[in-house]
Amino acid sequence: MTDFDPGTLPYCSFTAPDVDGPRVGVGIGEGVLDLTELAPTLVPDHALLFAEGSLDRFLAAGPDAWAAVRAALLEHVRGAPAARPVAEVDLRLPFAVADYVDFYASRHHATNVGRIFRPDGDPLTPNWDHLPIGYHGRAGTVVVSGTPVHRPSGQLRSADGSIGFGPSARLDVEAEVGFVVGAGSTLGRPVGVEAFAEHVFGVCVVNDWSARDIQAWEYVPLGPFLGKSFATSVSPWIVPWAALADAHVDPPEPKVDLQEYLRPPGPGLDLELTIAINGSVVSHPPFATMAWTPAQMLAHLTVNGASLRPGDLFASGTVSGPETGQLGSLLELTWNGTRPLALDDGTERGFLADGDTVTISAAARTRDGRLLPLGEVEGHVV
């Protein structure tokens, strides 16, 4: 369970046996405050935003409302209010996911995947250094942490080239950071790097489940499709972007002169993910090594005039660092299953087995060395 710092104040949506309907919650320590109940006295001008028990209206309300509510909450928690234990509530998907986009912003991940899937060519395609590559995913199958993940079936190509159909034998995880859009934008008007914080409300942890065998056969030439659309899990807590100000870092220097709309890059984040399978920690992917920042991703996503809607979610792409213990997928950690990983219980994994539970957690590191837990996303393979 995540122990939230009182300055983080992440938002969730929950139900509990003793309250009516869903509620908007705010995480503090291992507890949750009922913001739907508190709002009429704490933030009377904004109370209606929380009445439905999801974040949808609050996201759409925009940055002034976000700042006013966060300021009132920061003041409120100084009085150490009693919070309900998170363990006693059911955490729900906190907002209706509008569009879902997944990027490919880790140089280390993209290089490793290129080597594995396209051993005869350059690992990075010529566009990689010039733009944050992404694809549109499936918003309707974004599920909250704790939702069981069904092993997908699909077309598979055997080593001898024959085509068959069956359950994926290469079910994998991708540890990512997700960015939740609040305020929408106007069709035809790009959102520049400098406008990031006016549109992006906050951050969550993402597991982009991937069936590598389905993916490897289907993805040419249009990219990921059924190998990834069966489920994408997100943490139930959305950490406000404003809570991460002390964890900003400069991103790595670009390798080419970037187009003007991708400059200045905006901040990276000093944030570490941890991947555990059945409780065995297998990796610590470092977000600070990502080549593209979230502001560059948003600018690129809208540079053609595509508009944003409240609830749009874009994920960073798999976070992999340069070291073996920093890789964000089993594809890389086991080099496509050829070097199985030993788990603490004495078993080995090339890819996921039925019954496995995968937990990805995140923590940000502040400039003064504090560690801020940001929540976790868990999924059980059935």
Ligand SMILES: O=C(O)/C=C/C(=O)CC(=O)CC(=O)O
């Ligand atoms: O290079 C490829 O063919 C595909 C790579 C991916 O798995 C795409 C993806 O989900 C992006 C990412 O998570 O970094």
Ligand SMILES: [Ca+2]
């Ligand atoms: Ca991905």
Ligand SMILES: [Mg+2]
């Ligand atoms: Mg997915």
